[in-house]
Amino acid sequence: MKVKRGFQDFLKEVRKNWVLFLMLVPAIAYFIVFSYVTMPGAYVAFVNYNPNKGIFGSDFVGFKNFEFLIRNGDLVKITKNTLLYNGVFLLLSHMIQIVLAIMLSEIMNKIFKKISQSVILLPHFISYVVVGVFAYNFFNFDNGFINSLLVNLGMERISFYSTPGVWKYIIVFFYIWKTTGYGMIVYMAAITGISSEIYEACYIDGASRFQRIRYVTLPLLKPTFILLVLFGLGGILRGSFDLFYNLIGTNSLLYGQTDIIDTYVYRSLVGSFNFASSAAVGLYQSVFGLIFVMVINLIVRKVEPESALF
Amino acid sequence: MGQGKKESIPATRIRMGKSNRMLSIICYVVVGLFAAVCLFPFALMITSSFMTEKEIVSEGYKLIPKEWTAAAYTYLLDNPKKLLDAYKTTILITVVGTVLGLVIMSMAGYVLNRKDFKYRGFFSFMIYFTTLFSGGLVPTYILYVRYLNLKDNIWAMILPGLVSAWSIFLMRNFMKSIPDELYESATMDGAGPFTIYLKIFMPLAIPSLATVGLFLALGYWNEWYNASLYIDTASKYPLQYYLQKMINQTSIEALTNAGHVIDAGMVPTQSVKMATAVLTTGPIILLYPFVQKYFVSGLTVGSVKG
Numbered sequence: 001m002k003v004k005r006g007f008q009d010f011l012k013e014v015r016k017n018w019v020l021f022l023m024l025v026p027a028i029a030y031f032i033v034f035s036y037v038t039m040p041g042a043y044v045a046f047v048n049y050n051p052n053k054g055i056f057g058s059d060f061v062g063f064k065n066f067e068f069l070i071r072n073g074d075l076v077k078i079t080k081n082t083l084l085y086n087g088v089f090l091l092l093s094h095m096i097q098i099v100l101a102i103m104l105s106e107i108m109n110k111i112f113k114k115i116s117q118s119v120i121l122l123p124h125f126i127s128y129v130v131v132g133v134f135a136y137n138f139f140n141f142d143n144g145f146i147n148s149l150l151v152n153l154g155m156e157r158i159s160f161y162s163t164p165g166v167w168k169y170i171i172v173f174f175y176i177w178k179t180t181g182y183g184m185i186v187y188m189a190a191i192t193g194i195s196s197e198i199y200e201a202c203y204i205d206g207a208s209r210f211q212r213i214r215y216v217t218l219p220l221l222k223p224t225f226i227l228l229v230l231f232g233l234g235g236i237l238r239g240s241f242d243l244f245y246n247l248i249g250t251n252s253l254l255y256g257q258t259d260i261i262d263t264y265v266y267r268s269l270v271g272s273f274n275f276a277s278s279a280a281v282g283l284y285q286s287v288f289g290l291i292f293v294m295v296i297n298l299i300v301r302k303v304e305p306e307s308a309l310f
Numbered sequence: 311m312g313q314g315k316k317e318s319i320p321a322t323r324i325r326m327g328k329s330n331r332m333l334s335i336i337c338y339v340v341v342g343l344f345a346a347v348c349l350f351p352f353a354l355m356i357t358s359s360f361m362t363e364k365e366i367v368s369e370g371y372k373l374i375p376k377e378w379t380a381a382a383y384t385y386l387l388d389n390p391k392k393l394l395d396a397y398k399t400t401i402l403i404t405v406v407g408t409v410l411g412l413v414i415m416s417m418a419g420y421v422l423n424r425k426d427f428k429y430r431g432f433f434s435f436m437i438y439f440t441t442l443f444s445g446g447l448v449p450t451y452i453l454y455v456r457y458l459n460l461k462d463n464i465w466a467m468i469l470p471g472l473v474s475a476w477s478i479f480l481m482r483n484f485m486k487s488i489p490d491e492l493y494e495s496a497t498m499d500g501a502g503p504f505t506i507y508l509k510i511f512m513p514l515a516i517p518s519l520a521t522v523g524l525f526l527a528l529g530y531w532n533e534w535y536n537a538s539l540y541i542d543t544a545s546k547y548p549l550q551y552y553l554q555k556m557i558n559q560t561s562i563e564a565l566t567n568a569g570h571v572i573d574a575g576m577v578p579t580q581s582v583k584m585a586t587a588v589l590t591t592g593p594i595i596l597l598y599p600f601v602q603k604y605f606v607s608g609l610t611v612g613s614v615k616g
Contacts, residue, residue: 013428019503020421024433027418030473034450035440041449055452100344103337112338118602119345122352125594125605127532129550133557133587134351137358137371143580145354148370177348185606209330242535249558265447270539275448282446290443310438 045283049275065280074264075281079237082260085168086236089175090229096180098221101187102213117188121181131174132246139170164257167248171258175243183228190224191217227300227307234296237261237289261285352595359383359584366580382578382585393589395545396552399464403548404530407468411526412519414473419481419518420511424503425490434482437475454540466540467548471529477522480608484518485511521608524601531594549590557583 014021045065047058069075100120107113123131138145139160147157160166194217202212241262248258250271261281268278293309301308354373358366359382361375386393418437422430444450450470460466488511496506512519534550541547547555 010429017427017503020424020427023417023504023507024421026414027473027478028433028436030414031437031440031475034453034469035444038445038449038453039443040445041452042445044448044452045446049448051456054456055449100341103341106334106337107341108334109338112342116341116345118599120341120348121602121605122595122598123348125528125598126591127534127550129532129534129554129557130355130587130591132554133583134355136557137351137354137584143366143370145358145371145373148372151370177351180344181348208327209333246554269447269451279446279448282448286443286446293442310435 042279042283042286044275045279049279065276066284069277069280074277075284077256078259078261078264078281081257082237082239082262085171085239085260086232088172089240090232090236092172093176093179093183094225094229094232096176097183097187098218098225100180101184101191102217102221104184105188105191106209106213117181117185120184123178123180124182128178128242128246131178131243132249135170135174135247161251162253164254167254167258171243171247174247175240178243186228187221187224190221194220223304226303230296230300230303231309234293235289236292237285239263241266355584355587359581359588361581363578363581371580371584379581382581383589385578385582386585386589392544392552393586396547396549396590399467399546400531400533400549403464403467403533404527407472407530408523408526410468411472411477412523415478415481415522416512416515416519417507418473418478419485419515420507422478422482423485423488423511424493426493434479437478441475451539461540462542462546463540464546467533467536468530470536471526471533477525481515481518481522484521485515488514517604517607520601520604524604525608528594553586553590556586 041055044055044058046060046062047055048061048064049055050058066075104113104117107116136144139147141147141157141159141161144160146160150157158166160170198216198220199212202216207215239260239262241260244258244260244263245266248254248263250267262285265278265282265285268274268281297309354371357373357375358371360378360380361372362377362379362381365372365375365377421427422434424430454460454466454469460469492510493506496510501509532550533548534554537546537548537551538554541551
């Protein structure tokens with residue numbers, strides 16, 4: 001009864017405001033086709049996918065696809081890698097962003113400030129493919145920049161592309177390199193938002209600049225920091241696919257320490273057309289990702305209700 | 311008022327005690343060094359593209375080559391077909407995607423911004439929910455290839471990034487400052503919802519259109535991912551995918567396979583890789599100073615919740 005009335009109200013509203021509804025249709029249609037229609041398609045993780053039979057016509061196999069991934073250890077490995085990388089990314093990048101944002105806001109020379117801010121933001125604008133080119137430029141065995149330096153210094157060449165151990169540092173470096181500018185600007189906006197009266201009071205009380213940063217700026221940045229880190233934690237199962245894929249690509253020598261959920265999903269599909277593994281890992285990521293966001297949102301609502309997502 | 315306040319914070323200007331000066335120097339040095347690190351890979355890429363193949367092979371990529379040459383660029387300009395095809399694809403998807411995306415998302419942002427639109431809460435959540443859960447790569451892939459028949463179709467690179475919940479909310483929030491009375495009085499004057507969108511909303515929304523348009527254009531210009539999933543024909547590769555394929559090739563034969571006509575003698579393989587990267591990134595770097603401010607303002611809009 002109630003549903004029916006609601007639907008009638010809706011129709012009435014559509015008739016009255018049909019132009020507005022019509023203007024919203026393209027966006028809604030887009031999300032229905034590309035997001036909502038694919039959601040039930042996640043069922044593909046539970047079947048033995050046969051392209052001729054389609055997703056819902058293929059044979060149901062239950063959790064077999066997941067069992068396989070757990071038994072061969074892949075799921076544990078990529079989950080661990082994803083969590084570790086994202087954990088390091090989160091902590092390190094926010095620390096660096098905060099330090100740089102504070103330092104930049106302490107700089108009085110306007111030209112220096114503007115140019116350095118632009119330069120630090122520049123990496124955000126280029127594609128990760130170009131980051132892959134940079135890595136090649138630096139690290140390739142025969143003529144990479146680092147190896148030619150090493151040779152000039154009379155040292156042995158390092159075969160980076162067959163040494164798994166070094167890539168975690170390279171990946172973290174390029175992550176910081178590419179994302180710092182973006183985060184730094186968010187923090188600079190937060191610093192600009194700090195009332196100048198507080199700074200005046202500091203001056204009158206005779207605080208040094210260092211004391212002002214330590215006792216005023218940093219504590220006032222804390223809420224922003226906590227919120228950003230919490231939201232970052234919500235996406236901790238989602239990796240920076242672009243970064244990892246363009247640095248590592250299909251170099252299986254390096255997978256042990258560099259394979260994350262997203263690269264695994266992509267490679268299973270594109271490399272070997274293993275729909276079962278790809279879909280199973282993808283669903284695992286979506287479901288646990290959603291749970292993470294829910295939990296984080298609960299926490300945020302406790303800490304600062306106004307910033308909660310929903 | 312604000313100006314007067316600014317002048318009355320001399321803490322940073324007048325009181326330059328010893329420790330304050332130290333701090334100031336540290337700030338300049340650290341920020342300067344970090345900026346240099348950000349710039350270095352670009353510099354190395356550019357100078358590497360001007361090196362002779364002989365020097366690269368014998369001594370490796372260097373920041374300051376002994377001998378400068380534009381051989382790599384001459385080579386690319388002599389065999390421009392592949393690069394031009396890629397440019398064409400990239401420009402096409404960037405223009406079509408950005409314009410179409412802006413039209414769809416500005417209309418949605420406008421409707422969701424109107425407080426007299428009764429179902430805006432419902433539709434906002436419907437849009438927002440797509441950021442929380444997705445079917446994943448495999449169902450999406452099957453949808454594109456099997457049901458929409460977009461394998462090797464240029465739309466397979468346009469559609470995936472066309473509409474994003476985040477941009478719709480950015481646009482809507484950007485416009486929160488428009489008072490409802492503006493809509494009401496326009497309606498009184500007999501303007502329909504679409505006229506109000508065109509004549510009132512759009513002109514006021516120009517800054518947010520610029521920001522969202524920049525996000526879109528940047529995404530399309532840097533596109534390689536969907537090309538790698540769906541595009542098979544080499545002449546339809548966008549720039550970044552073309553570049554990625556090229557970098558991953560190690561031998562001259564591979565370069566030939568990618569469609570380059572190889573004459574006898576030395577082909578500047580290694581410098582060509584860098585020159586290609588320079589040519590695909592160049593437009594972004596050139597436009598960067600002009601578009602940066604829209605990007606920064608987009609970042610600082612703040613909350614984008616649904």
